[in-house]
Amino acid sequence: MRRPILAANWKMHKTIGEAVAFADAFLPLVKDADDVDIVLAPPFPCLDRLGQALGGSNVALAAQNVNPEAKGAFTGEVAPAMLLDVGCRYAIVGHSERRALYGESSEFVARKAESLLAAGLLPIVCVGESLEEREAGRTMEVVGRQLEESLASVTADRAAEVVVAYEPVWAIGTGKTATPDIAQEVHAFIRGKLGERFATAGDQIRIQYGGSVKPDNVDALRAQPDIDGALVGGASLQPESFAELVRLGAA
Ligand code: PGA
Numbered sequence: 132m133r134r135p136i137l138a139a140n141w142k143m144h145k146t147i148g149e150a151v152a153f154a155d156a157f158l159p160l161v162k163d164a165d166d167v168d169i170v171l172a173p174p175f176p177c178l179d180r181l182g183q184a185l186g187g188s189n190v191a192l193a194a195q196n197v198n199p200e201a202k203g204a205f206t207g208e209v210a211p212a213m214l215l216d217v218g219c220r221y222a223i224v225g226h227s228e229r230r231a232l233y234g235e236s237s238e239f240v241a242r243k244a245e246s247l248l249a250a251g252l253l254p255i256v257c258v259g260e261s262l263e264e265r266e267a268g269r270t271m272e273v274v275g276r277q278l279e280e281s282l283a284s285v286t287a288d289r290a291a292e293v294v295v296a297y298e299p300v301w302a303i304g305t306g307k308t309a310t311p312d313i314a315q316e317v318h319a320f321i322r323g324k325l326g327e328r329f330a331t332a333g334d335q336i337r338i339q340y341g342g343s344v345k346p347d348n349v350d351a352l353r354a355q356p357d358i359d360g361a362l363v364g365g366a367s368l369q370p371e372s373f374a375e376l377v378r379l380g381a382a
Contacts, residue, residue: 135166138223139170139172139363140226141171143174147180151184158184158190161377162188162189167360170221171191172222173195182219192219193255194219196226197252199211201246211246211250215250221252222252222253224243237281241281244256244281245285248289248293254293255295256278256296258281261300274317274321278324287328290332293336297341302342304364318338319357325338338358339361345366346372350382363376
């Protein structure tokens with residue numbers, strides 16, 4: 132049985148004060164949710180204070196990005212050990228916005244995943260096809276390649292620590308969720324690939340769905356056999372809405 136994981140990707144939203152206010156409202160709503168991993172990924176400046184607000188709770192802290200290097204002349208970047216130091220347990224890597232807007236390649240994503248694991252952090256590795264790629268019938272080819280390249284440095288003994296997020300780019304922030312069947316088809320494909328690569332460990336890897344997940348569609352998505360949770364943008368910004376997603380997604 133894979134433990135479900137519901138993660139909030141706040142992207143470039145919330146000041147420190149707003150993040151702490153979210154935690155104050157959110158923690159009481161999810162305090163009894165013990166059969167699900169709950170993760171909040173705020174912008175970097177909020178990590179320290181939000182981490183303190185979450186201290187001792189059942190909600191884990193994540194970064195939205197990381198640099199694979201340990202230290203050095205990399206202006207504007209943040210190293211894995213710095214994320215660990217500030218209380219992170221996870222970091223999102225390879226989000227489609229970073230791939231598309233900042234030119235991040237799967238090879239770079241693979242280096243990030245490797246450095247995170249080496250530092251004792253759990254990578255949430257995102258993959259997903261664009262609308263153009265889906266319409267051209269290239270979904271499995273694109274997702275398969277991203278997966279293979281992005282996990283290139285992960286070894287079978289560490290594979291279970293990785294979370295994969297399937298996020299079709301055409302469903303992110305657009306209100307167009309993939310139907311549960313469409314999502315399951317790709318999740319099953321990913322599961323098969325993970326099995327080929329990591330043998331039985333592939334079965335332990337959680338695969339989240341992401342892209343316009345909301346309280347009214349999470350149930351049907353979670354009912355699919357290979358959907359182990361969700362990576363949520365817009366609907367994670369309000370404590371009530373994300374708490375509802377946690378409640379429904381844990382079931
Ligand atoms: P969305 O974003 O839920 O707002 O579509 C999901 C994501 O990009 O992780």
